[in-house]
Amino acid sequence: MLNNLRNTLFWTIDTLTRGKKKSNFKDIQSLLENVNSKTSIKRKKEYLDSILQHAINTVPFYKNTQPLITAFPVINKNIFRENFKDFQSESFQNEKKRTVSTSGSTGTPFTVHQDISKIIRNTSDNLYFWEKAGYKIGDKLFFFRLWNAFEKKKSFINFAQNIVPIDVFDLTPSFIDNLLKKIQKGKGNICLLGYVSAFEKICKHLDRTNPNFRSNAVKSTITISEKLNEYTKESIQKYFHIIPVSRYSNIENGIIAQQPKGKDYFVINEASYYIEILNMENDEQQQKGVLGRIIITDLFNQYNPMIRYDTGDLGMIEEINNKKVLTQITGRKIDAITNTNGKIITFNIVLIVNKYLQLAQCQLIQTNHKHYTLKLNALQYFERENELIADFKKYLGNDAVIKVEYVSEIPLLASGKRRVMVNQMIQ
Numbered sequence: 001m002l003n004n005l006r007n008t009l010f011w012t013i014d015t016l017t018r019g020k021k022k023s024n025f026k027d028i029q030s031l032l033e034n035v036n037s038k039t040s041i042k043r044k045k046e047y048l049d050s051i052l053q054h055a056i057n058t059v060p061f062y063k064n065t066q067p068l069i070t071a072f073p074v075i076n077k078n079i080f081r082e083n084f085k086d087f088q089s090e091s092f093q094n095e096k097k098r099t100v101s102t103s104g105s106t107g108t109p110f111t112v113h114q115d116i117s118k119i120i121r122n123t124s125d126n127l128y129f130w131e132k133a134g135y136k137i138g139d140k141l142f143f144f145r146l147w148n149a150f151e152k153k154k155s156f157i158n159f160a161q162n163i164v165p166i167d168v169f170d171l172t173p174s175f176i177d178n179l180l181k182k183i184q185k186g187k188g189n190i191c192l193l194g195y196v197s198a199f200e201k202i203c204k205h206l207d208r209t210n211p212n213f214r215s216n217a218v219k220s221t222i223t224i225s226e227k228l229n230e231y232t233k234e235s236i237q238k239y240f241h242i243i244p245v246s247r248y249s250n251i252e253n254g255i256i257a258q259q260p261k262g263k264d265y266f267v268i269n270e271a272s273y274y275i276e277i278l279n280m281e282n283d284e285q286q287q288k289g290v291l292g293r294i295i296i297t298d299l300f301n302q303y304n305p306m307i308r309y310d311t312g313d314l315g316m317i318e319e320i321n322n323k324k325v326l327t328q329i330t331g332r333k334i335d336a337i338t339n340t341n342g343k344i345i346t347f348n349i350v351l352i353v354n355k356y357l358q359l360a361q362c363q364l365i366q367t368n369h370k371h372y373t374l375k376l377n378a379l380q381y382f383e384r385e386n387e388l389i390a391d392f393k394k395y396l397g398n399d400a401v402i403k404v405e406y407v408s409e410i411p412l413l414a415s416g417k418r419r420v421m422v423n424q425m426i427q
Helices: 002-016 020-033 038-058 077-082 116-133 155-161 173-185 196-209 230-240 349-355 385-396
Strands: 097-102 110-115 140-145 163-167 190-195 218-224 245-250 254-258 266-268 273-278 292-298 309-320 323-332 359-366 371-378 401-406 421-423
Touching (some): 002 020, 116 254, 140 196, 173 196, 190 196, 196 230, 254 292, 273 309, 349 359, 349 385
Parallel strands (some): 140 163, 140 190, 371 401
Antiparallel strands (some): 309 323
């Protein structure tokens, strides 16, 4: 009952404030569910042309650029940070804004300003993709993230939005046990949203302590920030009887793509972003079905236009049912490692350790073309080291030289995520 009241109140307030969230929601819905219609194609082109022209007219960094997407330079965090003032629209200097910051996987602070229309668009993106995952505004949302790294919401806002913030650093065995009891006792629809590593930790805890645990209380699960691996996906289905949905998003922009329920590919959020896949070594367009750099143009941030922004991630676009989708999204380029033949390994092979329950954490570091270091945090004496090395050599190459180091902890990054694969050759 209270969940429905929250939902009604949210939309009533939106109606009383000109209904901007609702109109954006309907626009996103129309564009994504009729993606190839003439109307949708025309409107997406208008959005792209509009942000390009706005950037040329009002943003110092883009002045004198031709109004074609390919005429704009590809930028990254470093370029944006070093030219921050030149990326700000002169016509928005006195407008209200929201400042979002992220340290990404590098630990280096990165800040972006968003105008009101961008904030509303992001909210509507969230509402649309939440519904696709089985959650609607007002449902109880357990949100797993590094909350100390973000601006804290006031307690009454969390209550009004029915959000239960859970810091990933709090996931101790006793905390997880108490959390699961709360979820079991919860009333109404419950959604879990958070880092893959948080869900993986909960599932591994159940593997060790309560492998017969089952719950029907959770109605939707959305994973963010990290790739949803097969172990975590299957374990969530086993313990919570729900198919998890993986979301591809970032702090500085918003929701870029999301999996439909039960599918492995990602629906691209073409309603709010223009996506390109570019070659690894240059800025040429990559062919469909070939891995490349994910480049996005934010169609709605007029305060800090981000055009042809290199996300640092790798992806592959293909066509399914006449729609362009992302069939592969891999970790950040700096975290991609190679085998001893120089071929990029496009998935997280550290997941090998899932069958070694004595290990709490693992990090794979490539030091040169054939040398690797495995950092292991073991819960107890680990007697299967040779077996583990043999498993990694199946992917890295039989001639791989793997050194094992035992550590008490592999620290989280400032973002709250743990870097499981590090390539020191390209750092």
